[in-house]
Amino acid sequence: MSDIxxxxxxxxxxxxxxxxxxxxxxxxxxxxxxxxxxxxxxxxFFAGLISxxxxxxxxxxxWPPAGQPLLPVGITTIxxxxxxxxxxxxxxxxxxxxxxxxxxLTRWLGLTALLxxxxxxxxxxxxxxxxxxxxxxxxxxxGGTFYTLIGCHGLHVLGAMIALLRVLYKSVRGTTYSSSNxxxxxxxxxxxxxxxxxxxxxxxLVYLN
Amino acid sequence: MAEQATSEVQHTEQMSFxxxxxxxxxxxxxGKQYLFLSLFxxxxxxxxxxxxxxxxxxxxxxxxxxxxxxxxxxxSGIIPPEFYNxxxxxxxxxxxxxxxxxxxxxxxxxxxxxxxVGARDMAFPRLNMMSFWTIFTxxxxxxxxxxxxGGSAAAGWTGYAPLSADPxxxxxxxxxxxxxxxxxxxxTSFLMGGINFLTTxxxxxxxxxxxxxxxxxxxxxxxxxxxxxxxxxxxVAGAILLLLDRTVGxxxxxxxxxxxxxLWQHLFWFFGHPEVYVVLLPGIGAVMExxxxxxxxxxxGYRTIIWxxxxxxxLSFLVWAHHMYVSGMDPNLVMPFSxxxxxxSVPFAVIIFAFMATLWGGSIEFKTPMLYAIGxxxxxxxxxxxxxxxxxxxxxxxxxxxxxxxxHFHFTLFPSVFLGGFAALYFWFPKMFGKMMNETLGKIHFWxxxxxxxxxxxxxxxxxxxxxxxxxxxxxxxxxxxxMQGINQFITYSAILLLLGQIPFIxxxxxxxxxxxxxxDNPWNANTLEWATTTPVPHENFDTIPTVYHGPYDYSxxxxxxxxQPQHLEKEPAAVA
Numbered sequence: 001m002s003d004i005x006x007x008x009x010x011x012x013x014x015x016x017x018x019x020x021x022x023x024x025x026x027x028x029x030x031x032x033x034x035x036x037x038x039x040x041x042x043x044x045f046f047a048g049l050i051s052x053x054x055x056x057x058x059x060x061x062x063w064p065p066a067g068q069p070l071l072p073v074g075i076t077t078i079x080x081x082x083x084x085x086x087x088x089x090x091x092x093x094x095x096x097x098x099x100x101x102x103x104x105l106t107r108w109l110g111l112t113a114l115l116x117x118x119x120x121x122x123x124x125x126x127x128x129x130x131x132x133x134x135x136x137x138x139x140x141x142x143g144g145t146f147y148t149l150i151g152c153h154g155l156h157v158l159g160a161m162i163a164l165l166r167v168l169y170k171s172v173r174g175t176t177y178s179s180s181n182x183x184x185x186x187x188x189x190x191x192x193x194x195x196x197x198x199x200x201x202x203x204x205l206v207y208l209n
Numbered sequence: 210m211a212e213q214a215t216s217e218v219q220h221t222e223q224m225s226f227x228x229x230x231x232x233x234x235x236x237x238x239x240g241k242q243y244l245f246l247s248l249f250x251x252x253x254x255x256x257x258x259x260x261x262x263x264x265x266x267x268x269x270x271x272x273x274x275x276x277x278x279x280x281x282x283x284x285s286g287i288i289p290p291e292f293y294n295x296x297x298x299x300x301x302x303x304x305x306x307x308x309x310x311x312x313x314x315x316x317x318x319x320x321x322x323x324x325x326v327g328a329r330d331m332a333f334p335r336l337n338m339m340s341f342w343t344i345f346t347x348x349x350x351x352x353x354x355x356x357x358x359g360g361s362a363a364a365g366w367t368g369y370a371p372l373s374a375d376p377x378x379x380x381x382x383x384x385x386x387x388x389x390x391x392x393x394x395x396x397t398s399f400l401m402g403g404i405n406f407l408t409t410x411x412x413x414x415x416x417x418x419x420x421x422x423x424x425x426x427x428x429x430x431x432x433x434x435x436x437x438x439x440x441x442x443x444x445v446a447g448a449i450l451l452l453l454d455r456t457v458g459x460x461x462x463x464x465x466x467x468x469x470x471x472l473w474q475h476l477f478w479f480f481g482h483p484e485v486y487v488v489l490l491p492g493i494g495a496v497m498e499x500x501x502x503x504x505x506x507x508x509x510g511y512r513t514i515i516w517x518x519x520x521x522x523x524l525s526f527l528v529w530a531h532h533m534y535v536s537g538m539d540p541n542l543v544m545p546f547s548x549x550x551x552x553x554s555v556p557f558a559v560i561i562f563a564f565m566a567t568l569w570g571g572s573i574e575f576k577t578p579m580l581y582a583i584g585x586x587x588x589x590x591x592x593x594x595x596x597x598x599x600x601x602x603x604x605x606x607x608x609x610x611x612x613x614x615x616x617h618f619h620f621t622l623f624p625s626v627f628l629g630g631f632a633a634l635y636f637w638f639p640k641m642f643g644k645m646m647n648e649t650l651g652k653i654h655f656w657x658x659x660x661x662x663x664x665x666x667x668x669x670x671x672x673x674x675x676x677x678x679x680x681x682x683x684x685x686x687x688x689x690x691x692x693m694q695g696i697n698q699f700i701t702y703s704a705i706l707l708l709l710g711q712i713p714f715i716x717x718x719x720x721x722x723x724x725x726x727x728x729x730d731n732p733w734n735a736n737t738l739e740w741a742t743t744t745p746v747p748h749e750n751f752d753t754i755p756t757v758y759h760g761p762y763d764y765s766x767x768x769x770x771x772x773x774q775p776q777h778l779e780k781e782p783a784a785v786a
Contacts, residue, residue, distance in 0.1 A: 030332040034408045041400060041438045048443025048476060052450060052461065055472050065467075138458035141467040148450060148459075 035187050039194045042156070046198055049152060053145045053205060063209065064142045069133040071146065071207050072126050079122045080203050083157075086115035087196035094189045100179040102171065109168045109185075112192065116161050123154055146206060153195070153202055160195045163188050232342075234334035237746055239341050240320030241641065244634075246341075247312035250348060251627075254303040255708055257296045264288050266694075266701035268683040282360060290682045291380060294363035297680060299351065301366025302388065305488065306395050307348055309626040313491035314402060314437075315344065317633050318430045320641060322406055324739035325424050327415025327757065327777075329749045332408040333401075340401035343394050350391030354384040362388035365680065367481070370462030370473035374454040389452045396441050403434035415738070415777075417757035422776065424737045424761040425514060429494030432518050433487045436525060440483035447476035471538055478529035486525050488622060490518065492629025493560065493589070496582040499636050500564060502735045503579035504571025505772050507762040510563040517556035517563075524553040534602050535609045543602050550600030557593055561586060572765075576733075577651030581632030584659050585624045592620030595670070610680070613673025616666045623662060631658075631714070639732045643745045644725030650717040657710035664703035668696050734773045737761045741777045 057063060064070060093108035127147075137147040167188045170176040177185055230238060263272040271286030282292050319337065323330055331337045354361040361384040364373035368388070376382045410423070410431050450461040451473065460466020462473045501508045508514070530538060530546040564586050573579070595617040598604050608614060631654075638646050675693050677684065684690040684697060731740040742751050755777030763774035774780055 028412060030408050030412045033411060034333060034336075034404045037404050037407055037438065038400070041442050044439055044442030045446050046442075048446030048479075051443070052446065052472060052476070055469055055475075056461065056467070059469055060467055137453065138460075141460055144450075144453070144459040144461060148453065152446075152449075 029183050031183055032186055032190065035190055039190065042194065049149050050201070050205060053149055056141050056145055057209060060141065065140045067134070068140055068142055069130060069135050073207050075122065075126065076203065076207055079119055080199065082115050083119045083196055083199050086112045086119070087193060089115065090189050090192045094185060097177055097182045097185050098179055102174065102177060105177060105185065106168070106171045109164065109171055113161065113164050113168055116157060116164065120154065120157055120161070149202055149206055153199060156195045160191050163191060232338060234338045235748065236319050236323050236331045236334065236337060239337050240316050242341050243311045243315030243319060246345065246348060247308050247316060250303050250307040254300050254308060257300040259705065259708055260288060261293065261296050261300060262701040262704045264293055264682070265684060266698040268685050291360060291363060293682050294379065295361040298362045298365055303351060305366065305484070305622070306392065307351065309488040309622065310399060311344060312626060312630045313488060314399065314430065314433060317495065317637065318402065318406055318491060321637065321739055322427055322430055323409060323413070324742065324746065324750055325427050325737055326410055326413060327418055327738045327751065327755055328409055328413035329751070331405045332413055333405050336401045337405050340398045343401070344398035347391045347394035347398060350387045350394065354387035354391070357383040357387065360384050367477055368451070370451065370470040371464065374451060374462040376455065386452065386455060389448050393445060393448050396445055399437055400441065403438045406434040407431055415754050415757055421512070422757055422760045425497035425508065425511070426494040428515055428518065429490040429497070432522050433490040436483040436522050437487045440480040440526065443476050444480035447473055471536060474533050474536055475529070478532045481532065482529045483525045485621065486521065489625040492585060492625030495629050495633035495636065496564065496585050498737065499578050499582040499632055500567045501762045501764055502733050503574045503576055504568050505764045506567055506571040507764055508563065509566035511760065511762065514560055514563050517559045521553055521556040524549055528553055531600050534605050547600055547602050551597060554593060554597055561590060577646065577648055577655060578632050578636035580652065580655045581628050581635060584655065585628040585632055588620060588624040588628060588662070592617060592624065595620060608673055610678055611673035612669045612677045612679055615679045616669035616673060619666050638721070639728030640739055640744055640746065642722045643728055644721050645728045645732060646721045646725060647717050650713045654710065654713040654717065657713065658707065661703050661707035661710055665700050665707055668700050672696055736763060736773055736775050738776055741775055
């Protein structure tokens with residue numbers, strides 16, 4: 001018992017980049033787990049923004065302040081539906097790859113990307129209209145909270161779109177994903193669900209207040 | 210035998226110098242990079258503390274060693290009020306975010322966590338490399354902020370709005386913007402680190418390494434990572450809004466524009482209080498590893514410590530407004546936050562009692578790491594007890610923003626960052642650098658640091674109770690502070706001695722690294738897995754991933770031949786009674 005070093009054994013790669021003796025059966029895929037933790041911090045980030053909104057809103061009597069335009073509730077409601085449907089198509093894409101159906105995967109991913117693009121385009125055109133009506137980020141705390149909360153969400157949708165397009169590209173090329181190799185799809189969908197799920201909260205708070 | 214094993218390991222690829230030592234993905238190299246970064250930043254922030262202390266003791270006289278600073282930052286060594294504010298701000302910011310976190314989480318977390326759980330590396334090695342280079346960039350932002358027009362951030366390390374939200378109040382323009390950007394990068398860095406820590410612990414443990422066989426250092430690291438990641442989001446949101454206030458003219462924190470300055474304080478302290486535990490937990494995690502080894506006893510109450518830490522972690526999210534009793538927030542909030550604040554001392558008291566019970570009846574060996582571990586605990590007790598004074602509203606109304614508070618948080622942060630950090634460094638240095646550190650120099654360093662630290666900060670309690678405000682430039686401007694100026698000078702003498710006391714450490718560190726006595730694989734006869742591999746630790750950490758048979762603290766078990774039982778070896782059959 002004087003020497004505690006493990007009995008020397010040569011390293012052996014087993015073809016999967018793992019070494020002999022390394023634990024193979026994982027509780028959860030590392031990448032997916034890491035992403036879920038990241039989404040947890042993102043939720044806290046939005047919680048911070050939301051509390052900023054609520055506190056500033058509670059401290060202001062007239063909302064919107066005099067001379068500032070009302071937010072476009074009607075068109076954004078329709079836009080909300082687009083985003084929610086994209087969450088459902090993403091769910092179908094996830095289900096398709098579970099059944100090893102790569103064709104359906106590509107179809108549903110493509111539809112999700114289309115709906116996401118429509119959402120972003122409508123948001124962008126509404127911003128242009130609002131700016132022309134005199135609502136800017138520095139015109140009032142009303143404008144400031146609107147552009148930061150909705151803008152941060154928009155940036156997150158954009159980021160999720162980039163990931164989605166990458167997964168879509170791989171899926172179009174065909175051989176990448178299968179029911180046993182679908183981490184990319186799962187990560188992409190987890191992040192997409194997050195940006196979809198946080199939106200109704202922001203919508204109700206910011207637009208319907 | 211051990212050396213033979215190392216030489217047998219053939220690396221599959223020969224790496225270039227840059228890949229191996231600079232843009233390395235090896236958690237051990239990254240840990241050392243964090244170590245050197247944090248020690249360098251500690252020197253920078255320590256020098257700032259010296260300038261601040263000199264100004265307080267002998268106001269508006271030339272500071273020896275500050276003559277090189279060009280005008281208009283300083284005037285041949287005399288520090289003007291603007292630069293004083295910047296020094297105080299940056300001392301706090303750098304010590305917390307660029308020394309405390311990189312040293313305890315960055316260096317020891319990265320180096321030890323994969324070794325302790327028995328993994329080849331972190332779960333995401335490339336993310337790990339990015340996390341270091343992100344904090345490196347953040348450090349450059351912080352240092353660069355001194356050289357831009359208007360000087361560095363000068364709104365206090367808490368950056369209270371509206372002082373920080375509009376350049377007209379401090380005269381600082383890009384310095385404070387760089388401060389915000391640097392902090393945001395630092396948070397990003399530790400976000401990557403935290404994801405790595407948690408994922409590695411959950412998915413990469415060696416066979417047999419159940420969650421309740423993990424060394425407590427790992428538990429402390431991942432709890433700290435969780436606390437950090439759950440609390441940092443709102444502050445990042447706040448930092449973005451603050452940057453917008455300063456650059457594009459929004460008014461989230463400016464009352465004149467309809468904003469709310471208290472909002473910043475809420476966002477900051479919602480992060481700021483858990484942050485205290487982010488820095489504390491890895492520090493006492495090191496203590497939890499060291500105490501059993503040098504008292505040759507199992508740690509007392511392994512599970513109790515874990516549960517107490519979790520309770521403290523949850524409570525740490527419910528105490529933040531105790532920093533804001535006198536800020537003008539709703540007085541109805543004061544009582545609940547006071548109750549949670551006093552409650553949070555209970556789990557920590559439990560942990561301290563577990564430490565004392567671990568020492569009780571042990572065969573204690575006063576090696577340098579052990580001295581530092583005990584020093585951490587004893588010093589932290591003073592910090593914890595004075596925290597109860599601060600948490601009690603009637604007392605806090607008097608001592609808020611005085612040197613009592615300054616002394617209190619130095620009594621919590623100094624033990625966790627420096628005493629805990631030194632304990633960890635002296636303890637794991639043989640594993641990290643393959644050499645033993647010099648014991649005599651180590652002991653001189655310990656006693657010098659301990660005594661001078663207390664000589665600096667115990668008088669500060671007296672100053673605080675005498676009403677000495679913090680963040681003032683020149684105490685001689687106030688008649689009621691003039692009689693206490695002698696104490697201020699005494700503190701400054703002690704602070705200079707405290708800084709000089711680090712010379713034995715620096716000498717010891719470099720001298721031992723190159724010329725120290727060669728360390729074996731397991732110089733302290735410790736149980737955890739990092740000691741099971743060879744020294745120096747090979748690429749990929751273990752020749753064969755060890756199998757774990759029992760918990761990490763089986764010292765001096767009855768009926769065993771040795772008083773220690775490495776985690777990767779099965780217990781010997783009981784000797785014949």
